[in-house]
Amino acid sequence: MRVAVIIGSTREGRVGDTVGRWFMERAARHEELELSVVDLIDFDFPAHYPDRPTARMAEFTTEVGRADAFVVVTPEYNRSFPASLKQAIDFAYDEWRTKPVAFVSYGHGSGGLYAVEQLRSVFTELHTVTLRNGVSINLFEDSLDGAAEKGEPDERGERRDRAAGLMLDQLGWWGLALREARALRPYVS
Template sequence: MDGNQEDIPPPLRVAVIIGSTREGRVGESVARWFTERATRRQDLELSVVDLIDFDFPARYPDRATPHMRKFTDEVARAEAFVLVTPEYNRSFPASLKQAIDYAYDEWRTKPVAFVSYGHGSGGLYAVEQLRPVFTELHAVSLRNGVGLNLLRDRFEEGEQDRAVGLMLDQLGWWGLALREARATRPYIS
């Protein structure tokens, strides 16, 4: 490359995980709203991972099923994550916890951001329950996220777009920093 040009890193591979599988869910609409904004960026390569597309077993089996392996492969391929989660009873859905638990090393040393939604709190309680889960998995949860109050917020241009931009700026920074760190030295756990 020309000495005057900066090396531009390849886009960060970001998995947008839709965490609700509930009938009548809003998660798909929230994820669509978010990805419409996120795909405007050239520094990110998004893939949507919708938990409704996986036929996970009701009980944790002795051996991983094909759907479990497919989900784990998606987590392994990604370099960063955006979890789209509702708040149910001041926490996150069981479907999301089940999926998170199918992977372990695949989450390690990668950043996780949150787009949460709910009534009143904007999903804040769900995010606060998810942070220690990802800390245990040695992932980095971002401070800034996007919280949508379904009683008030509309899926329009505006203040939430600024929150999306800030969150993605931070996700990009952490994603690239951790990509470089993983490439130069093994993680000690």
């Protein structure tokens, strides 16, 4: 099953690539998943929505269309998600439909959960299935530097690892179920 891991932040000095790498290390343990990273920083999207899609817009939309499921890695900026992520989401429409979306969020204090709640509304409008379980990282308290590897106890890290594993198991279940459903009958729109 193809899973696109979308890194939504394009800010200079971002943490999204670090969180994305952390997540990919855990996701790689799920051999049944064919993972691809779709880092929005690698896409030169236009500042204004053009009359015709640019090559980079088409490339992004193709990646979304190929995937059976998604994991969105998002920061929380001002109790929401970044504009770069909203712009990218809006470039595709039918390509999202009837596919599951899971979230790995990060931020200060709330761990990015306000951003996830905003994203749920957006993805509901696109006829996706958003997963209840996700991974939330509070940058004030959590460290991704592998305290356990340094011989230090890391209960938060163990909880995050378990959360990532459960989320991926559920994403796999939904991804297969929805792929089979799409193959049996067209979605009613």
